[in-house]
Amino acid sequence: MNFKQLEAFYWLTRLQSYQRVADHIGLTQPAVSARISGLEESFGVQLIDRSQSEFTLTEQGHEVAEYAENFLNLSETLTSRLKAKQKKRYSIGLVAMVSQTWGVTLRRKIAAMPDAPLVDFYAGGNVDLRPLVKSGALDMAFVTGEAGLPQIPNSFSVLYHVGWAARPDVVGEILQPLTPDELRELPLVLYPHTSPLFGPVAELIEETRRRPSARHTGNSLATICDMVRCGYGASAVPLAALENDIATGMLVEIPTTVRLAPLDIRCVHVNKARKVQTEQIFQLARQAAEEWAAAHPRYVTFLPH
Incomplete structure (x- = not known):
């Protein structure tokens, strides 16, 4: 398998014609066909269902x-980044929790720099940022420890305390901390499998057992927070994301007998x-994280290294 084969296959899935692909990437039709056949041979599977009259991908092809x-x-x-003139642009990857908290402060600090560089921020989950780090598309990246990327030397960590929250009408009056079994009885908003919180939450509430109440899934932290605000159910979240909602009484923090480990955000590249x-x-990032944590000590801890 090589890049040219993947490129030809990608355009074939879009244009659905060998001739149109050939015209698009400047090859002959036999050359395109040879690249597709070579890709199939390297995988040992058919990617195109040639028994169909119309262009159809096999399951492996999809x-x-x-x-x-x-x-x-x-x-x-x-x-595009490598071709940028004199590398004037700078790219920073942030997991969603950072982009919503001290990332805002970092952006302002960078904008106030003399001759401030043009900075592109990429916000997403570990699964989104990891390939960008490995490909060199990012100049700096802050992710959680579960991303499997080593922390850079002389860095810092920001611990986001993870707890359960819900609307008062979802949980009713809470007289004592809830056990994992009692949490299971609630309607819950859960994470996709790619989230670092999926495993700890599923293990805590033993999701492999019978599910006594509704189970909903959000595809991002922002979506999950919105679903909690809308009353879909309770969820375990970095509580800094809901601090204002808890302070106003729109949501309540649910005391529990078992606590989840905090999210450890660190610089990995x-x-x-x-x-x-x-x-x-990097020094501006350290200042931004430390300042934000000092202003929000209830749910966030700054750890210098």
């Missing part, structure tokens, strides 16, 4: 098509080739 699109998107991102600029931005 799966490869999704990866091909992701691969080409990463390639395009990396290429810096562009060493841009040493001066990277050091300046």
